Amino acid sequence: MxxxxxxxxxxxxxxxxxxxxxxxxxxxxxxxxxxxxxxxxxxxxxxxxxxxxxxxxxxxxxxxxxxxxxxxFFQSQRLDLYRQAVQTLLDKGLAYRCYCTPEELEQMREAQKARNEAPGYDNRHRNLTPEQRETYETEGRKPVIRFIIDGDRQIFWQDKIRGKMSWKGSDLGGDMVVARTPEGDEPFGQPLYNLAVVVDDMEMKITHVIRGEDHIANTAKQILLYEALGGEIPEFAHSxxxxxxxxxxxxxxxxxxxxxxxxxxxxxxxxxxxxxxxxxxxxxxxxxxxxxxxxxxxxxxxxxxxxxxxxxxxxxxxxxxxxxxxxMSPEILVDLLIPYWQNAGYEFNSEGDRSWLIELTGIIAPSLTRLSDAVAESRLLFGDSIIFDDKGQAQIEQEGVKEIFAAILTAIADYPEMTSEDAKAIIQQVTKEKKVKKGFVMKSLRAGLTGELQGPDLIQSWVLLHRRGWDKTRLQSTVDS
RNA sequence: AGUGCUGUAGGCAAAUUGGUUAAGCCACCUGUCUUUCAAGUAGGCGAUCGCGGGUUCAAAUCCCGUCAGCACUACCA
The missing domain is CATH 3.40.50.620 (HUPs)
Structure with missing residues (x-):
């Protein structure tokens, strides 16, 4: 099977x-x-x-x-199938017409509630005499079709997730509506969920019904419908x-x-x-x-x-x-990230700057939790100008920073193409030249390059900025200020 | 109100179906790495297995009782 x-x-x-x-x-x-x-x-x-x-x-x-x-498949295109099933139920005497109005039903439920009883249909129209039926018809009342649920029945099934399940017919809320009030002259109206499900699952030869546990009560009703319609009952599993x-x-x-x-x-x-x-x-x-x-x-x-x-x-x-x-490889990730960058209004050409974008992706990928994080994570690396946060601002205002930047600007002029090794060498050189601590240069450079004191790897970020000439414009603006 | 289902650390959860100190992951904390952050890596904190009885040499696992949470009780699906 x-x-x-x-x-x-x-x-x-x-x-x-x-x-x-x-x-x-x-x-x-x-x-x-x-x-x-x-x-x-x-x-x-x-x-x-x-x-x-x-x-x-x-x-x-x-x-x-x-x-x-x-x-x-669409149930709306299979209505005839459900109508036939309703007719079968009617023909077999397993369903009947109920002429109760919504108001009457509402009243009934309120009364039940007042008596602290569980709400449910009391099957009052299950055995209408032909005369009563005639009276309702002449009143112009349109019936719904109700499927008879035997209150004494005990329904069992072996749930693939929950094990043995058991339900009593009388706890199912009374005879259930399987077809609505007709709109026009039809004998009955739109077939309802529980019936359609059973008809379809039978017809489509569904062997296992796996669904949420909010459908457990429906399962008992549906099993009764399977029996009435002569269908083979599938396995059920309620997650x-x-x-x-x-x-x-x-x-x-x-x-x-x-x-x-x-x-x-x-x-x-x-x-x-x-x-x-x-x-x-x-x-x-x-x-x-x-x-x-x-x-x-x-x-x-x-x-x-x-x-x-x-x-x-x-x-x-x-x-x-x-x-x-x-x-994920940067080559693939980059395509997922581009829409976010575009949305943020960042300055790039998705085709022309592709290799640059892939490199950027590689740098920020480890710090991404959601794709949308790419906006914040790469914000510091887009554009020829920067915005300093408080700490970044404080850093570049320190004594000697401008001189360091000037020296770096001079140095990078010799590197149209700058590698990570080049960058490290420049830092080394400037550190020696200005007789400062390397940490100071690194920290200041990070501030001057990105405006903040924390972010992606500094060397990699710098190399990336350099490729678009943004390191020069950014550092220069500080020197000029 | 009825009926049904569920109940292991803050969250997700395992436990060979009664047997040594109740796995693992997320979160949290710490060390390490990177002269930053995140990631990575190493480690740590945290559970009288809803509660109360009982059976047993032994119970999260079996029995009885009890409480709580949720779901469903449509002419919705």
Whole structure:
């Protein structure tokens, strides 16, 4: 039997980080098993679904590296299938028309709440007489279709992550709505989520449903639907949720939750995918944490997925991201950095200055945590002028600094092309000549060159500045001041 | 309110399924390197395994009880 799993996003917003994590787990499982990873867009709620979100979700999954084998399929194009299923349920007497109005239902729930009871439908229209039905029809009331849930039924399944699960029918909130109120003259309206999911999973021969634990209650309802429709019940695996710092389910309200947000903050897809898989899963040897999707796929099994929810930890994500940035070659990293520099308005030509930019990338790479850090890390190395911070300013105002700079300016005139060795030699020479400590020269030079007292390696920075003639303009401005 | 799930250091987590001082990573602290910072490297601090009983020579692991957190209870997905 070939394993077939799916990710079923709903296009009611941009790709959410929780959806991305579920997608990662599904992808890893499919690849580990040599199975198929399928995408199905659950857009049955037409009022909330939008094409731009679908686009965003698909692009996001692609960007993460989660290539799929089938789809994307769209539920909105498969409505007939669901309608047939609803009709089947009706024909078999497993579903019925409920004429309750939203107001009546609301009243019922409030009454239940007042009595301190769990809210749920009381199945009041399950056994309507033909006369009652006729009355409602003539009143012009349009029915929803409800699927009968046997309160005495005990539903079991063996969850691949949580083990034995058990649910009682009477705790499912009453007979469930599977089709909405019809808009026009149809016999029933838009089929709903739980039904569509089951119909699709049956039809697409999904073997393993891997999803978040917020779907546990749905599972019991869906199993009943599988039985009613005569489908083979797949395996279920409910992963823990991603929690915010307060320990609640991460939601849009927490601000940064869409994959785009993470992308814009300077995280690379490899790092995000890596962190996502670590949220709940541990490799067999339990010590390795840096994995590409392909590496993890070789080791991924559901029984090593943890059951407890995991709080999202920015520090850890940052660290993982830095690991990827640090081992990336400058030739590749530079292309990721260029947009940030452009955005910052730095002075360069992405083609003409490419080799210079690659060199710059090599210098600042070790200090990058996020791509966006490149702006601050390289700020001191762009432009013919500089801005001094307090410490830098204090340094160049010290006795003898201008003379040192003048000597250096004289020296570099002899070096149209200056190497690191040349730079060191110049420093050595000036130190001797001015009879000062080498540390003083270095510190002053750093201040005169970058305006600050700390930053990337001084020699390398200088060589870089020299190649664009900015060391001369910068030092000269101090000498002239 | 019901139902379900979960509970190991600040965070992520492991523990060959009862057996020596409860792994590892992030964060934090320190040394080292670089005459700067970061990175790297070496080391360190931090947990009476939610709590209370019980079984046992031995329990994070088994049993009973208890508490807490979260999720779900839509004509959303």
């Amino acid at each position: 070939t394993v077939r799993v799916r990710i079923a996003p709903s296009p009611t917003g941009n790709l959410h980080i929780g959806t991305a994590r579920t997608a990662v787990f599904n992808w890893l499982y499919a690849r580990h098993q040599g199975g198929k990873f399928i995408i199905r867009v659950e857009d049955t709620d037409i009022s909330r679904s939008r094409d731009e979100y679908t686009d965003n979700i698909l692009k996001g999954l692609e960007w993460l590296g989660l290539n799929w084998d089938e789809g994307p 823990p949720l991603i929690l915010n710092t307060e320990g609640r389910k991460l939601s849009k309200r927490d601000g940064v939750t869409s994959l785009d947000d993470f992308k814009n903050m300077g995280f690379v897809p490899e790092a995000i995918a890596n962190y996502m898989m670590l949220l709940g899963w541990t490799a067999p040897d339990s010590t390795q944490e840096i994995f590409t999707l392909e590496e993890a796929a070789k080791l991924f099994t559901l029984d090593r997925v943890n059951k407890a929810g995991a709080k999202f930890d920015w520090d850890k994500l940052d660290w993982i991201n830095s690991q990827y940035l640090h081992k």
